[in-house]
Amino acid sequence: MGISIWQLLIILAIVLVLFGAKRLKNVGSDLGGAIKGFKKAVSEDENKDKDEKVAEQKLEKKDGENVFDVKAEEKAEEKKDEPKA
Known part of the structure; x- marks a missing residue:
């Protein structure tokens, strides 16, 4: 059975009257x-x-390659730059 085009048009007209075109927009x-x-x-x-998967693949340790922590190296450099008391 279903809804015919006329029934849809009547429902649309009722909705337009109740809410107005501006509010529906x-x-x-x-x-x-x-x-x-x-x-x-x-x-x-x-x-x-x-992106995370690509980054993980880049960080995987491969034969003959050294993988290191950049933050650890930065901290080590900061300690070297600090004056000794």
Whole structure:
């Protein structure tokens, strides 16, 4: 059975009368903005996961390569620069 085109038009007319075209426009734009923000957040999360995997692969120790901690080296340099008391 389902809803015919005429029934949809009647429902749309009732909604327009109750809420007004301006309010429906605002609701539609708010809903569109929310969906756009959600899609952006999902894609950023996927890109972040990919970047983390690439970073982990770069940090894996390979034969013949030295892996070191940059922060540890910076701290060691700071200690060297400090005057001895």
